[in-house]
Amino acid sequence: xxxxxxxxxxxxxxxxxxxxxxxxxxxxxxxxxxxxxxDGTRMIDAMSSxxxxxxxxxxxxxxxxxxxxxxxxxxxxxxGLTHRPAVELGRRLxxxxxxxxxxxxxxxxxxxxxxxxxxxxxxxxLAAGNPGRTRFATPRGGYHGDTxxxxxxxxxxxxxxxxxxxxxxxxxxxxxxxxxxxxxWPEDDEANGVAALSRLLHEHGDQIAxxxxxxxxxxxxxxxxYHPEYLRRARKLCDELGxxxxxxxxxxxxxxxxxxxxxxxxxxxxxxxCLGKALTGGHLSFxxxxxxxxxxxxxxxxxxxxxxxxPTFMGNPLACAxxxxxxxxxxxxxxxxxxxxxxRQMEVELAPAKAxxxxxxxxxxxxxxxxxxxxxxxxxxxxxxxxxTGVWLRPFGRNxxxxxxxxxxxxxxxxxxxxxxxxxxxx
Ligand SMILES: *Cc1c(COP(=O)(O)O)cnc(C)c1O
Numbered sequence: 465x466x467x468x469x470x471x472x473x474x475x476x477x478x479x480x481x482x483x484x485x486x487x488x489x490x491x492x493x494x495x496x497x498x499x500x501x502x503d504g505t506r507m508i509d510a511m512s513s514x515x516x517x518x519x520x521x522x523x524x525x526x527x528x529x530x531x532x533x534x535x536x537x538x539x540x541x542x543x544g545l546t547h548r549p550a551v552e553l554g555r556r557l558x559x560x561x562x563x564x565x566x567x568x569x570x571x572x573x574x575x576x577x578x579x580x581x582x583x584x585x586x587x588x589x590l591a592a593g594n595p596g597r598t599r600f601a602t603p604r605g606g607y608h609g610d611t612x613x614x615x616x617x618x619x620x621x622x623x624x625x626x627x628x629x630x631x632x633x634x635x636x637x638x639x640x641x642x643x644x645x646x647x648x649w650p651e652d653d654e655a656n657g658v659a660a661l662s663r664l665l666h667e668h669g670d671q672i673a674x675x676x677x678x679x680x681x682x683x684x685x686x687x688x689x690y691h692p693e694y695l696r697r698a699r700k701l702c703d704e705l706g707x708x709x710x711x712x713x714x715x716x717x718x719x720x721x722x723x724x725x726x727x728x729x730x731x732x733x734x735x736x737x738c739l740g741k742a743l744t745g746g747h748l749s750f751x752x753x754x755x756x757x758x759x760x761x762x763x764x765x766x767x768x769x770x771x772x773x774x775p776t777f778m779g780n781p782l783a784c785a786x787x788x789x790x791x792x793x794x795x796x797x798x799x800x801x802x803x804x805x806x807x808r809q810m811e812v813e814l815a816p817a818k819a820x821x822x823x824x825x826x827x828x829x830x831x832x833x834x835x836x837x838x839x840x841x842x843x844x845x846x847x848x849x850x851x852x853t854g855v856w857l858r859p860f861g862r863n864x865x866x867x868x869x870x871x872x873x874x875x876x877x878x879x880x881x882x883x884x885x886x887x888x889x890x891x
Contacts, residue, residue, distance in 0.1 A: 467490065468488075468490060471488060471490075472485050472488070479624070486843075486844040486847075487844060487847055487848070489501050489505075489847070489851075490502040493522075494509065494521035494522060495520070495521055495522050496520040496521060496522075496523075496869070496871060497509055497520045497521075497868065497869045497871060497872055497876060498521075499521065499856060501851075505851050505854075506854060507850055507851070507854050507855055507856040508854060508855045508856065508868070508872070508876055508879060508880060509521065509856050509868075509869065510855050510856055510857050510866040510867070510868045510880045510883070510884075511856060511857065511858055511866070511867060511868075512742075512746060512867050512868060512869050513746055514741070515683070515715055515720065515741050515742065515867045516741045516742050516744075516745070516746030517742075517745065517746030517747075517869055518718060518719065518720070518742045518745055518746065518790070518799075518869055518870050519745045519746075519790065519793050519869060519870065519871060520869040520871045521746070521869075523745060523747075523789075523790075523793065525789050525792070525793060526744070526745050526747050526786050526789040526790055526793075527747070528789070529785045529786060529788065529789035530747065530748075530782060530785055530786050530789075532785070533549060533781055533782050533785035533786075534782060536781075537549075537781045538781065538782050539777065539780055539781060539782065540781065541776075541778075542570070542774070542778040542779040543774060543778075546779075547779075547781050547784075549781045549782075549784035549785045549788060550570065550779040550781065550784050552784070552788050553568075553570075553752075553784045553787050553788050553791070554568045556788060556791045556792075557739070557752060557754060557791075558754075560724060560791070560794075561725065561737060561739075561754050562725065562727050562728065562732075562733040562734075562737070563733060564733050564756050564757065565733065565734075565737055565754035565755065565756055566754075566755075566756065566757050566760070567754065567755045567756070567757065567759070567760040568752055568753070568754060568755075569584075569752065569753040569755065569771070569773070570750070570751070570752050570778050570779040570780075570784070571751050571752070571753065571773075571775050571778060572749055572750065572751060572775055572777055572778075572780075573609075573740060573749050573750075573751055574609050574714040574738065574740030574741060574751050575608075575609030575610050575611040575614045576609075576611065576751060576775065577714065577738040577739065577740050577751035577752065577753050578608045578609045578611070578613070578614040578617075578676070578712060578714075578738055579609075579611055579612075579613050579614060580738075580753045580773055581674075581676070581710050581712075581736045581737075581738050581753050582600060582613050582614075582617075582673070582674065582676070582710070583613075583771075583772065583773055584736055584753065584755055584759060584763060584771065585600070585673040585674035585708045585710060585735075585736065585759075586598055586673050587762075587763045587766060587771060587772065588673070588708060588735075588759050588762045588763055588766075589673045589708075590766055590767070591762045591763055591765055591766020591767070592706070592762055592766075594670075594673075594706070596670055596671055597670065597671060597672055597673040598671065598673055599633065599634065599635055599636060599668070599671045599672055599673065600616070600617050600635045600636070600672065600673060600674050600675070600676055601635065601636040601637075601638060601661075601664055601665060601668070601672050601674075601675045601676075601707070602617040602635060602636075602637060602638070602675065602676050602677055603637070603638045603639065603640050603641055603657075603661070603677055603682075604619050604620070604621075604637050604638065604639060604640045605619050605622075605640035605641075605682045605685045605686050605688060606618060606619055606676075606677060606678055606682055606685045606712075607619065607624075607678070607682070607683055607684035607685040608676065608678075608712050609714075610624075610625075612632070613633070615628060615632055616632040616633045616635050617635050617676050618685065619637075619685045619686075620637060622685065622686065622861065624684075636664050636668050636671075636672060637664075638657070638660055638661045638664045639657055639660045639661075640657075640682070640688070640690075641657045641690035641691065641694040642655070642656065642657045642690075643655075643656050643657065643690060643691040643693070643694065644688070644689060644690055644691065644827075645680065645689035645690060645691055645692075645827075645829060646689075646827070647691065649691050649693040656691070656693070656694070656697075657694060658694070658697045658698075658701075661675075661697075661698060661701060662701055665701050665702075665705050665707060666705070669705045669706070669707060672705075672707050673707070673708060674707060674708035674709065674710045674735075674736070675698060675701075675702055675707050675708070675709055675710065676710040676712060677695075677698070677710070677711065677712065678711075678712045678713075678714075678715065678716065678726075679692075679695055679711045679712075679713065679716060679725075679726035679727050679729070679730065679732075679734075680692055680695070680716065680721060680726040680729050680730070680829075681715060681716050681720075681721060681726060681829065681832065683715035683716075684715070684860070686861060686863070687832070687834045687836070687863045687865050689827060689829045689832075692726075692729045692730035692732075693730070695727070695730035695732045696730055696731070696732055698732075699732045699733075699734075702735075708735040708736060708759065709732075709734040709735050709736075710734060710735065710736045710737070710738070711725075711726070711727055711734040711736070711737045711738070712738045713725050713726060713727065713737055713738060713739055714738050714739060714740035714741050714751070715741060717739045717740075717741070717742060717743070718739075718742040718743065718790075718791075718794060719742075719794060719799045719800070719803055719830070719831075719870065720742065720803075720830055720831055720832060720867065721829055721830040721832070722800070722803050722804060722807060722829065722830035722831075723830075724794070725737075733756075735755070735756050735758070735759050736753060736754065736755050736756070736759060737753070737754040737755075738751065738752075738753055739751060739752045739753070739754065740752075742790070743787050743790070744783055744786040744787045744790055745786065745787075745789070745790030745793065747786045747790070748780075748782065748783045748786050749783070750780065750783035750784075750786070750787060799870050802870045802871065802872075803830045803831045803870055804830075805874070805877075806830075806831045806833075806868065806870070806872060806877055807828050807829065807830055807831065807833075809874060809877045809878070809881070810828050810833040810866075810877060810880070810881055811828045813877075813878060813881035813882075813885075814826050814828065814833060814835060814881055814884065814885065816885070817835050817884070817885050817888050820885070820888050820889060822837050822838055822839060822888070823835060823836070823837060823838070823888055824836045824837060824838040824862065831867060831868055831870055832865065832866075832867050833865060833866045833867075833880075833881070833884065834863055834864070834865040835863070835864040835865070835884055835885070835887075835888045836862050836863050836864075837862045837863070837864065837888065837891065838862065839862060840861060840862055841859045841860075841861075841862060841863070841864060841887070841891040842859075842891065843858045843859055843860060845890075845891060846858065846859050846864075846887055846891060849883075849886065849887060849890060850883070853879070853882070853883035853886055854879065854883070855879055855880050855882075855883035855884075857880075857883060857884065857887060859887065859891070864884050864887045864888055864891065865884075866880050866884060868880055
């Protein structure tokens with residue numbers, strides 16, 4: 465059996481039928497923005513491999529840090545022991561995240577980070593004398609991961625998990641924030657969505673531990689950009705009602721929107737913030753949950769005085785070393801001009817797509833570019849076209865989108881824009 469046949473018959477890929485898989489392509493190696501297939505085909509990874517590889521693949525500074533760490537201490541348990549990579553990463557995260565998020569919990573993936581954040585919120589409320597506050601509020605249109613508690617706060621219809629509805633906790637869904645990033649913020653709270661959120665939180669506040677949302681960019685739920693003012697108003701409502709505000713920055717963190725964190729677009733500090741995806745520059749699975757001093761103090765003062773979570777591979781030194789190297793690459797701020805440059809160029813280059821038949825909307829924010837169609841588009845149909853255009857794109861729902869590495873040259877950005885338009889013409 466060839467490797468490709470074995471893959472087809474035995475391996476599940478994300479969201480696939482192992483008995484009837486779609487096409488997959490064998491990657492031989494990757495470097496910078498480019499991935500190379502076993503037949504020599506080269507493609508720009510315009511997905512940053514699901515939004516992670518912000519500096520490109522196999523960045524020499526990150527692989528050097530990983531190699532040095534492997535020869536030193538690839539892993540050690542985090543219970544009762546610590547190590548320099550964990551401390552060094554913690555320093556950087558406390559320093560770079562919004563003021564007040566002073567406490568770090570390391571875990572293995574984005575979904576687990578969301579689980580941890582939700583557990584923190586429930587323990588916080590217990591310690592604050594609110595044992596009835598075990599549920600969560602969230603706007604529709606969100607995506608927070610594939611594990612159980614994370615699934616429960618994904619959009620109940622298009623969040624990929626409606627199948628499990630009966631098995632999930634009942635959570636409270638507010639309407640999707642109605643005002644987009646490019647619109648003016650209307651003062652009328654019925655029009656801007658704040659009134660609906662306020663009603664929901666007032667009505668069920670005594671049961672709600674936290675409000676969890678993806679700040680500004682709803683990613684896998686639909687690639688929608690909403691107005692940052694919504695977050696300022698959400699912060700105010702949460703403060704009034706004793707609801708914790710949880711930002712899931714797993715997709716938006718580390719420069720993707722043009723700011724280091726989407727929270728910075730609103731100037732809002734959440735109580736808890738989830739980080740993942742680009743944390744290691746896409747070199748290893750890793751995540752972190754940042755919590756405010758208030759949340760950490762409360763949890764510590766409650767029963768049993770401990771935060772009740774601790775994964776086997778917590779604080780893995782290799783992942784911490786990769787993350788430190790990735791964050792160091794962001795430290796000089798050069799990413800800012802690069803992301804702004806990508807945004808400017810793609811806005812111009814994708815504008816003509818607005819006139820294409822079947823295109824509903826075109827939008828760009830930072831290094832996120834979306835052509836939204838008025839119909840569903842098939843990733844399996846897109847992939848053979850990717851081989852022709854030399855740009856790896858994986859559309860989902862109605863969205864043909866790119867979230868490329870920040871390192872693309874203007875020529876490469878042009879190639880990505882052209883490939884997106886070609887997909888919009890064909891799909
Ligand atoms: C990808 C993603 C997650 C889940 O992260 P995994 O590493 O896939 O578990 C959670 N929230 C958001 C916003 C994401 O984009």
